[in-house]
Every structure is written in C-alpha cells, then in structure tokens.
Amino acid sequence: MSGKDSRRTKASAAADDETPGFAAIILAGGSGTRFWPRSRRARPKQVLSLDGDRTMIQNTLERVKPLVSSGQVWIITNDLLAKTIAKQLPDVEAKHILREPAARNTAPACGLAAFLLERSSPETVLGVFPSDHTIGDVERFRRVVRAGAELARRGAMVVLGVSPTRAETGYGYIELGAAVKPLQSDKSIPVRRVRRFTEKPDKVKAKRFLRSGNYAWNSGMFLWTAKTLADAMREHQPKTAALLEQIAAARGTPKFDEVFAELYPQCESISIDYAVLEPRSAKGEAKSELYCLPGDFAWSDLGSWAALHEYVAERAESHNSNVVEAEHHVEIASTGCYVFSPNKTVALVGVKDLVVVETDDAILITTREGSQDVGKVVAELKSTGRHDLT
C-alpha cells in the first residue's frame, strides 16, 4: 500500500468511526504521589510514559480520537500542568485546555463542561475520561463508548463499570440493577440499570461485593448529554450549578478569566458520583435513567507500581516475569521484579517481587506490596521540607 493510499484509508476510517455530536472531556488535574519518584507535583502520572512511548494522556486522547466530533476534545487541568499537556497534545485547541483556578474534584469539572456545551449544542454527548487509566483492548473500549453514547443521546446517564477481580477497598462500587434489552447498534453489549452507588467499602463489604457477582467497580468514565448533566447539576447541586452557569455565560467575553477565577473556587469540592449519581439513584433504578455498561476492555487505573508491573508483564513477553526497563540487564535467580532505570545496566541477583525505580535525583526501593505505601515517602519528604523531591 502506498503512503498516499494508507492516509486515505485512515482518513475515511476515522470519518466512519465518528459519532456525531460527541465531545471528550479529559480530566487531567490529578496530582498523585503513587508513582514517585517518577511522578512529581509538576509531573503527575497522566503526563508520564509509564507503559510505552506515549504518555498516559496521549494514550487517552488516542483512544477516544476516532469517536470525537471535530475539535471537541476538552481538557480540564490546572496551571501547573497546562503547558506540559499542551505540548503533549498539540492537536487540542489551546482554548479547550481549561485551567481550574482551584482543584474542586470532579463534579465542578464535569459540570463546567456540561454548561459550556449546553449553550451551543445541548444534545452533544459528553464522554468523561480520566487521563491516567490504561485500557488494554482499545477496540472493545470504543465499541462500549459508542453504545454508551447511543444510550446517553436518549437522555440516560451512563457509567462504565468494571467487573471486580479482587476485594479492592480503594474504589467506588456500583450495585447492578435489572438487565435491559440490548442496543440496536451493538447487541453484544449488555446493559444494566444502576441500583445503587456505594463509596469505597471496607474489606468485609468489598469481599461480599466480589462474591455476589452483582457489583462493578466505578471506572470514573461517564456518558451523558450536556443537557442531561446540566439539568442534573441544577437539580442536585443548585449552588454549584448557578456558579458554573455564570462562568459558562462569561465564556468568550473579556471577563471570562476573572469570572472563572472568582466563581470556580466557590463551587463545592465534590465528586460527580456523590454530587449527582448517588442522589439520582435514590429515585429508584426504574426511574433514575442510570445505566451501567461493562468496562470489559482490560482496564486498570494503575494505582501503584505493582499495578503497572502487572499490566506490563501481562502484555510483554517478560523474562521470568521480571519487567526491567534499562539500557541493558542481567538477571540471576530473580523473579517478579519491576525495575525502571532507563539509562543504566541493571543486575538482579537472587531477588523476588521488588520494585526499584531510578530517576535523576532519586531511587525508590520497595516490594510489590510495599509500593502501595509510596505516598508515605512523599509525605515524609514534604514534612521535612524536601519539596524539591515531591
């Protein structure tokens, strides 16, 4: 195939894939510490290349690109990251990279997008996507999102739910309700009503959820039209909705920056789940118009170095199940290790299940289990004034 043909084919495929009136809202304001020492305040997970050449936010955009209407990618981030993100996503219009004047969790972020888009095209479907998750099966992901968009266009609020594989206490859970009849466009995707949202459970509850088979993890990915979400915000978060509506009204005027900076910090800092989805589910599953689609596309939120290790090891042909990113490496009687030291020769001798991560100024040495506690290192560095390392 000539280069020209190849381009033409890609272009027409993209056109076929495009779902009319679809906007991607990519949430990129996070500032985690779980990937220290690689992640830092100004360099959180979403702008790092953890599992390949591209950064997590680049992968996020790449995944949704074929679904999105022209020019309808929106990034919600902050001052610290906006420049880096603009550089990493050169195709995204600068005016669509919104800098929150203060972090206010996901409800104001999603709500702002809804009020902005409601003014010009209320029936546009907004797909909300965190920028720091990995998805192994991109084709399946796109099919599920397309199906979700179809439901959303009919007025539904759709959440993508992942079947739990362990009694995780760090996630919100969705109790699934009745199965409804499959979508015309893609009958292979099961659709469930949502009975209830449950915030992070304790271990006992999490085990029960896992056993019951009737719960899904809340992936933090949602689909709804601008109008549906704006109305829901007005109903369940009237104060924040009024503030966001004023901000949206100032959009395009010289006063926008000032209004945004003044009003946004007054919004309640609350997750979209708590703010809208939980109260909505209280109407009862038959009336709430809340639906859950299966996030069965090898999803991971990469919550730790151990999770990254697992993710990469599953995908790569990994020698002795060590994953070693290094200039060169030698392994002797070692298994289950994750090592990142891209410019050096790494030698593993008689070690098991370790995580070692080297950057220009730091080395983390822990175990797969211990990697859950990396936040404690960052906390200690902060408390001892070593902000240069956080």
Added chain:
Amino acid sequence: MSGKDSRRTKASAAADDETPGFAAIILAGGSGTRFWPRSRRARPKQVLSLDGDRTMIQNTLERVKPLVSSGQVWIITNDLLAKTIAKQLPDVEAKHILREPAARNTAPACGLAAFLLERSSPETVLGVFPSDHTIGDVERFRRVVRAGAELARRGAMVVLGVSPTRAETGYGYIELGAAVKPLQSDKSIPVRRVRRFTEKPDKVKAKRFLRSGNYAWNSGMFLWTAKTLADAMREHQPKTAALLEQIAAARGTPKFDEVFAELYPQCESISIDYAVLEPRSAKGEAKSELYCLPGDFAWSDLGSWAALHEYVAERAESHNSNVVEAEHHVEIASTGCYVFSPNKTVALVGVKDLVVVETDDAILITTREGSQDVGKVVAELKSTGRHDLT
C-alpha cells in the same frame, strides 16, 4: 594544644613507633569482581573508598606507616593500577611501585620483595599486607605487627591468624600448635606455633575447625626477614627463586625492565601459603619456625557487599541497621539494607536485607545473601561482550 606543639608531638610519636629495619610490602595486584558495579578491572576494591573517605590501599598504608623504616614501603601491583595507586599514595617513591608483567599470585610477589631487599639489607623484616582488608582496631594491629617483627628478626616466619567466627569455606585455615612463652616486648600477645596450613575446607571441615577452637583463619599477612623468605624460596621453590634472584640482580641497571618482563612470567603462579608455608610446616611444628600471632584487631577481608554492610553497621550508629550512603534518605518499615547511591535521595519502603548499589552506568539489586554471587553478573557481562561494564 597549639598547632606547633601538636606537630611536634606527632613527629616524636612517629619516631618512637618506628621499628628499625621494617619494610611494608603491600600487595595490590588483585582484580576482584565482588564489589561490582563499583569495582571494575581498572578500579578494583583496593583503590575504592568503601568504608570512608580514604581508599582501602590508603588505609593500608596509613596503618603501617608508623612501623615502617623511612622509604621502605613497596607496592606490588600491575600496569592497569599503577597510575591510580601512585596518585592515591603520593608519599610512596615511584620506584617502589613495582608492576608485575603478569599476575603470578603471592609467592613470586613476596619472593621478589625478599630477593630485592636481601641484597642491601637481608635482616630487614618484611611485613606483607594485602591492600584490600579492613582493620577496626589499628592500635592493636600495630602492637601485633611489632611483636611479629620481633619474632621475625629472630628468624621466624610469622602469620597473623584470625579467630574464626563462622564456618567460612572461602579462607585457608591454620591449625595452631604449642603456645610458646610470650615476647619480652609485649607480653599480652599470645604466640602459638603453627601445626599445619589447610587450604579452603569444605563446609563439614570448616564447621569442625570452628568448633575445635584450635584453628585460625589465614589473614594473608606475614612477617619474616628478607633473608628468611629468600632462603625459604630457594629451598621450596628453587626454579622461581632463581628467576626472582636474576630479576633482583638486574635492579638498578638499564636492563631491569626487560629482565623483569621476560623472567617474571616464567615464575610459578602459586600462593605463598602453598609455595613456602605448607612445605615448611611439614618439618613439624617444633622445627619449622612457623608462628601464628592473633589477628584480634577486628579484621575483615570484605569479601562481599554483605561483609561491607556488616563492617560499616558495626562501626556506625546505623538507623534500623540500614546503611544508606545517599544524598538524602527516607526509610519506611525497612531493616538490614545496604544502599550506595551517593548523589541521590534513596527511599526504602518495606524492604529487608537488600543490597542496592548505584554507579554512573549500573545498578546492582540483590540481597545480603545474593551479594556472594555478584561475580556471576560480571561473568555474564564478559560472556556477552559487555567489557565496558566489567
């Protein structure tokens, strides 16, 4: 005390300490791989600072300096190291840094020193000191060496023996013979005849030696006069002795380098223990004039990263028994680790008994136990052509 007084006191102390007719023969031709990645072919253990600011050979010289007659320090090394050593030991005369044209183990090295010194001062005591051992109690070391020199001056061959603390299979052992009456000069030092030298034992034997209480490790430190050793070489190693005698005869002539380069490689490659001490001990302990003095001065040959860890941890006030050489470090639920990464912040989280060593081009990740096998890494790097890393 004023600076002037202090200098005067030191100078007179040095004069008092000097043992007349004492030469230090420092063996520095070794090329171990046990401290990879810090040690490399051109940078073996003896020229590294492992336990402080000074290198091991600098510490070796510092320890023996007060004992040595003016100008009587001799270094036996090789072409690869001579420059580095000359730089590290600026007080040692260049002509006393001998470069072996080929490595021939310790018998030719010690023998060469004996034949060289025999020509001008046969009664000079030669103290043979490996350049890569550590000694915790330097004052005690000097007292033992002075006592050994006194015995050597009477024609004895003296070996410093270390009381075993574990069933080590990597060392030669000395079976101790009769106790002889203490030296006039230092009655606190017990003197034993040598019954037998035993090369590296197997585990069962090593355990028996440890239990019996009548064995010492051969420290590789010896004392004898030039004449005593030269005669012993003539008796037990006549071929090598003849070669070394020719080399010594050429010393100071324009032909020396040529003769040295031609004859030295023809010497038998054999340790001084095998070459001279074992055959000598066959005469029976009453006649052999072999003596063992206690090396009870906190000796270690630092055979591994684990041994270095133990050595440093014993001496330093080490937090949770981790020893971390780093720009800064954070420890969370971690014990028994040795980490070297002098320019970085090191974070240990939930790890135990690990050894991690970082250099400009490599990182070793192992356990205290696994650190015995670091040589395997070097072997693999060699076999895959990565000589840049060995």
